[in-house]
Amino acid sequence: MNIGILVKEGPYNHQASDTAYMFAVAAIKRGHRVDAVFLYNDGVLNVTKLMDPPQDDRHISSRWAQFSLKHNTRIYACVVASKRRGISDDIVIEGADITGLGTFTEIATRNDRLLTFG
Amino acid sequence: MNIGILVKEGPYNHQASDTAYMFAVAAIKRGHRVDAVFLYNDGVLNVTKLMDPPQDDRHISSRWAQFSLKHNTRIYACVVASKRRGISDDIVIEGADITGLGTFTEIATRNDRLLTFG
Amino acid sequence: MLHTVNKSPFGNNTLETCIRFAAPGDPILLIEDGVYAVQAANRFASLIETILKTNPLFALQPDLTARGISMIASGVTTVDYEGFVELVEQHRVNSWL
Amino acid sequence: MLHTVNKSPFGNNTLETCIRFAAPGDPILLIEDGVYAVQAANRFASLIETILKTNPLFALQPDLTARGISMIASGVTTVDYEGFVELVEQHRVNSWL
Amino acid sequence: MHVLRHAPHGTIYSYEGVEMILIMATYEQDISVVFIGDGVYALKKGQDTSAIGTKGFAKTFKAFDGYDVEKLYVDQLSLEERGLREDDLVVDIEVVSSGKIGELMHEQDVIIHH
């Protein structure tokens, strides 16, 4: 199966990004492809490379960057939502792009499933 | 009266920052002093200077920067909460500082009132 | 002590929780989505009536206007941001989130 | 169609809303704070019983473990993240937030 | 299908939901929009956000027609609980039962809650 994921809440403050990640890992394990992760609302905050959590905690944006590289999954942040919240190309992790909702429309239509976490 | 304000949610996603701002303006109008605004949880996102909302919308971090300058109100973002969410000195507006919760302890104790918006 | 409530009573139990702990006579100020509680003839009409027997109830007019709420439960007082400040002058604050 | 619910039923009406719109037979999967609904002997015990008459109810084990919930309402099936994926293989998804 | 369930103004979910709907409509998606719970408040007539400083968007619903977003449904019970009637709303919209909305949901490939 091809799977698209939509994340609507920010890192650490909500579990959404963690659940999306765990689900994505399990989907890969079961032989599926995670086509793309699209970030909306505060979800766009998941890809700032400036985040610097305590050492004994997970690093949410690095985790997505590694997942993207390993599984060829593109991470997209909505441009309008990003601009509101101060997410710009300069501070975005490798593997992620800031893009329009047209990209999300394609993700929602071309995949077998779309899951939302928020 | 001396007033301290605590903001616990991020800009645009929640009205908290708008209400805090409107309250602060009204408090000044009634002759009070707004000693400091402390940002916690996603509230720390209120002071990124990278935010770039649509032209016909309010610019939340600039608005706080101007308020800070005009009324000599210091804006503080909690350092641990900021690190988790990718807020660092490099991207913070004029008038705001990233600081520890010790600063908040002082704000909570030295003022006549503490209001929380979240 | 002034209590503020900023969540809609339909999706969230904040108002009901606040009431359970507020002392009789404590003013309660509804702000942001909290003001939906006092729209006339909604599901919370009788709860609002009950609250008013023991506690003065205020709603922030700018938030009512923003939401297009013009008919509100009788007995509820509306205030603007300066009225909010006046309430804060008179009371310490307990902001329920 | 698989419904997921991620909010605690105590603070938030998401589970009740989901049930109102789910078709009989649709599986419902509780995740994150949603799993608090199925802790045995809580206020929602009878609601859970009612749901189970028409809909299979699942709860995500990692979220139960994280929250220290070991006793759950009988009739509820626990799944891990791979079980979550299996449910998604079988059904389109309606994620209630 | 897009489902609006949050009240406007207190949080941005409905507003950014509407932004998403309008963009997706330009890509000629067959879009339906359902208003449930506090989401129905987004449709309330007479909203004026100028005094709270946020951006209003009730007028946007009137533009839906121009974007060919015509399948709008509002949940009857949600209106009733809030003491609202059809003519309290900014657009003509089909008021339907929970059962009908449930049926519509069942036909969808993709459902997004805002």
Place this chain on the structure above:
Amino acid sequence: MHVLRHAPHGTIYSYEGVEMILIMATYEQDISVVFIGDGVYALKKGQDTSAIGTKGFAKTFKAFDGYDVEKLYVDQLSLEERGLREDDLVVDIEVVSSGKIGELMHEQDVIIHH
């Protein structure tokens, strides 16, 4: 007074609330902590977050004593609704009525909800 009202793990409010409490305690503030609603779940025994990848903090409550944070109160009704009893909790804590918590609140200069 700090009031914990959110469930742990689904959102960060209780966790960052506890971080705030511990720091404020080092400044020798006279601190009381009240658990209401879903906030009582933070105290549940046997929590293990390793499988969801987030940071647990239930053990932190055992450290409260060392920081002289000793005035802990849990709302009785909140426990009851959740089918929880005193010995389901990680620390010895005073279970009190809503009325008692209301009285304590009334004595406070500053109340922070998390």
